[in-house]
Amino acid sequence: MKKRFFPVALVASLLAFCGVQTSRAQTPEQVFRAAGTPHNPKVSVSWNRYYDYAGITQICQQLAKAHPDLVKLETIGDSYEGRRLWVLTVSDFKTGDPLRKPAMYIDGNIHSNEIQGAEFALYTVWYLAENFQDNRFIKELLQQKTFYIIPTINPDARDNFMHKPNNAHSPRSGMMPLDDDGDGLVDEDQPDDLNKDGHITFMRRKSPNGRYILDPQNPLRLIPAKPDQPGTYELLGYEGLDNDGDGKVNEDPIGYYDPNRDWGWNWQPDYIQRGAFKYPFSLPENRAVKDFVLRHPNIAGAQSYHNNGGMILRGPGAEEDQNTYNRDDNQVYDLLGKYAEQVIPGYTYMVVYRDLYSAFGGELDWFHGARGIFTFTNELMSPYLQFDRKTASGQEREAEQYDFNKMLLFNDAFVEWEPFDHPTYGMVEIGGFKKNYPRAHPGFLLEEDAHRNMAFTVYQTYQLPQLEIREVQTRKLSNGLTEVTATIANNRIIPTHSSQDLKYKIERPDYVSLKDQSIVAGLVMENADLNLGKEQKQNPSRLEIPNIPGMGYVKVRWIVLANKPDLTIEVDSRKGGVVTQKF
Known part of the structure; x- marks a missing residue:
């Protein structure tokens, strides 16, 4: 008689449906507790991966259900495409009204490709709730303070980034097509996923007129040829087609707005600063956050998670806003920023306009300028995390990305170059880094960095008025x-x-x-x-x-x-x- 085999997952589901308890890989009795980690969490979450909107919603619901005296889940409105914007209130509800306690606000994922902010924010909820019973510091903190945490304030763009072809630098909004070349058409010549792998990578082709050669240390990488050296390859940009027949490829990509240029503080229109939309708070997600903050005057500190670069940013965003930060406020920021540098190795405390560039209409400046809230924006995933060392920018940093992918990820973050017969360019090769690298943390680095950034926000919450x-x-x-x-x-x-x-x-x-x-x-x-x-x-x-x-x-x-x-x-x-x- 022929034997029949059934998938293990199907068998487990059938047994559970029939009331049969399947064994777990480990029971609490078999686990030796690691310091600083919940021993037997009520909600088990793997923090070495990313969750789409449905996954985030499920984790939020599970945390609220498992910890009703500590976590409350509610919605503050809907996104452009109709997804609920979830906020979790975390506090010891038995010790008073959360609205009457000093509060810390945290959000993440304002940009489509800056996904790990949602996991970092959710990790904070999970860690606080699961450690409440066993950790005296956490218990006292939640008795005295409140957290308001919105994992993602751009859920539409998050799902677009995860489920549709994109690259690590895809448009920040994830929608709003524009006619960038003025031909009356939109999206007719944007990057195409030619090999249907879900990633928008690069095209290259061999050419005696090219200015690139293969890196002798890593053949996946192209490097510029020396001035006196003939090149063998030319880079053709992101993979794509000439969809409108004008002889050009990818010249009319999807346009975007920048949700972090939409806030009503020193707002500037698009022709002055790229990315602004119609008027301040013209985006429904940002309006919902603004209204929530106005309804919660107990918010005294805030953190918004972005990526990348390993930066602990505070305002002013523009030089013109220097007068919104005086000596007393700067002293508070400096004390908190110094602590952050200590607990998050490789991250640098910086002032936006002074150390980067001027930015107008940012969330960071609205929170401080319009609401007087001490606010930080952390740019997650520091290059330092790759080999625990600081490197220069440019070619050296790019080389490290290839080395890290090869030595620690075993090339899992790279689409190997493969031939493609392109209707415009002829025979080309398609390949490059996937959309989940290098801006997003590899799985084994995700939980550690989430914990360190969480620790900084917990410290900031501890330093709210007592x-x-x-x-x-x-x-x-x-x-x-x-x-x-x-x-x-x-x-x-x-x-x-x-x-x-x-x-x-x-x-x-x-x-x-x-x-x-x-x-x-x-x-x-x-x-x-x-x-x-x-x-x-x-x-x-x-x-x-x-x-x-x-x-x-x-x-x-x-x-x-x-x-x-x-x-x-x-x-x-x-x-x-x-x-x-x-x-």
């Missing part, structure tokens, strides 16, 4: 009056109001209230030792404090018509949280 009421003193005065003096301290480096916030009065002042009903005067003390203070004549029971500085304090004083006043004090700060204490 308020404490201390040194409450009373002194008897004449005529039945009592003087009450309190010190309100901020035990972290980030103030309750950035200098930009204070300059434009973006957020309301902090409130410090004494609950006694017989208050006759209230003062914000300028120098308590010299008894110098500024009286607040209206509503003296709730004093308005412009700012509680990082690693600093303010003193307040009330005069109360009572021998034994009610010493219940409340501090209510939008970005510093709410603290109530009875003395």
